Amino acid sequence: MKVLQIVESAYRATIEEQDDTILWLTQAMRGAGADLDVLLRANAVNYAIAGQDASGLAFGDWTQTQPPNIPDDVARLIGKGVAIYAVAEDLADRGLGDARMVDGVERVGRATLPRLMGGYDQIWHW
Amino acid sequence: MATGKTLTFAFMDAPYESARTTTVLRLIDDAVRRGYRVNVFAYEGAVAVPFAHQKAHANAVHGRNEVEENHPLPREWVAALMREATRAGGKLDWVNCGLCVDERGVGEAVAGVRRGSPADLWKMASESDNTLVVGTR
Amino acid sequence: MAKYLFIESRDSFESNDVGRFRELARNLAGEGNEVAVFLVQNGVLPARLGAKADGLARLAEAGIDVLADDFSLRERAIPVDALTRGVAPASIGVVIDRLAEGWKVVWH
Numbered sequence: 001m002k003v004l005q006i007v008e009s010a011y012r013a014t015i016e017e018q019d020d021t022i023l024w025l026t027q028a029m030r031g032a033g034a035d036l037d038v039l040l041r042a043n044a045v046n047y048a049i050a051g052q053d054a055s056g057l058a059f060g061d062w063t064q065t066q067p068p069n070i071p072d073d074v075a076r077l078i079g080k081g082v083a084i085y086a087v088a089e090d091l092a093d094r095g096l097g098d099a100r101m102v103d104g105v106e107r108v109g110r111a112t113l114p115r116l117m118g119g120y121d122q123i124w125h126w
Numbered sequence: 127m128a129t130g131k132t133l134t135f136a137f138m139d140a141p142y143e144s145a146r147t148t149t150v151l152r153l154i155d156d157a158v159r160r161g162y163r164v165n166v167f168a169y170e171g172a173v174a175v176p177f178a179h180q181k182a183h184a185n186a187v188h189g190r191n192e193v194e195e196n197h198p199l200p201r202e203w204v205a206a207l208m209r210e211a212t213r214a215g216g217k218l219d220w221v222n223c224g225l226c227v228d229e230r231g232v233g234e235a236v237a238g239v240r241r242g243s244p245a246d247l248w249k250m251a252s253e254s255d256n257t258l259v260v261g262t263r
Numbered sequence: 264m265a266k267y268l269f270i271e272s273r274d275s276f277e278s279n280d281v282g283r284f285r286e287l288a289r290n291l292a293g294e295g296n297e298v299a300v301f302l303v304q305n306g307v308l309p310a311r312l313g314a315k316a317d318g319l320a321r322l323a324e325a326g327i328d329v330l331a332d333d334f335s336l337r338e339r340a341i342p343v344d345a346l347t348r349g350v351a352p353a354s355i356g357v358v359i360d361r362l363a364e365g366w367k368v369v370w371h
Contacts, residue, residue: 025247029248110290113287126138133359133363255362255365
């Protein structure tokens, strides 16, 4: 079974969880042998951008020692054979048309999504 | 009467925060009443849906005492779904993501709920006829 | 070709992403897939006759069945006999039917 994970929501509780929990879930399932790829759409296309820095959170004497590092998580998924796609128009809409992206992320046009989705048994939209 | 279909549902919303929680349980209810084998992977806030220590209360705004108010407790919904699964000849396997449970301190759940991991979601989905994922916003 | 059921839980008054999903549904149908949309929760709000619902009509024009959860309609006092053209009331069991039949079911 081959699954396309669609990630749309971005930066929802990522500081508290120290992860995007769907990218994390994807990596955990991949480790268990899952055959899945990821499509970043809407605000989640920002996850494909290099240079994100979530460090520095502190409350009183508490400081965060392991902030989320989403570009590293995206790169790690790619390294484990998970294809990561990002909707090109969603990037362009957000001024990211020429942005430096994590190596290996593939831009796909909206018009090609039906063909992309056709290659998967199931579509899991988070 | 079991009909041979197995469906998996994964969802994320905590009780009392979103209409999605009620809708997902309505879907599970429909599947369970058909005698299907139903798997549930509760992720993030959804692990609190079967939390054993949810407590009912009165409603002073409506002038109802606790009994009259009969406030829904999602843990009772889950327990009712478990009973319905048995009655209909199917099965309801509810897995709470363990790390999500730990973070939220909701380790005690109603009977029939078990602790698991993302590997369980993949296993359940792989062995199902189909899977529906309901994310959160 | 495949069969897709899109479950639309959001409404176009609050979320402009609804338009993107309707576009995807139309594009899938345009490529020869069988596509249906099931409106649930606030997703049924544009189904009220008289609501600004151009997008729903365009789905129907693209040959997409648009169904609205009868419970969500009643919850919002939307009469089942006065729905936007192309929308029909349905029980939530339709979603289970389609899952059991192997449709690709996508929640939005």
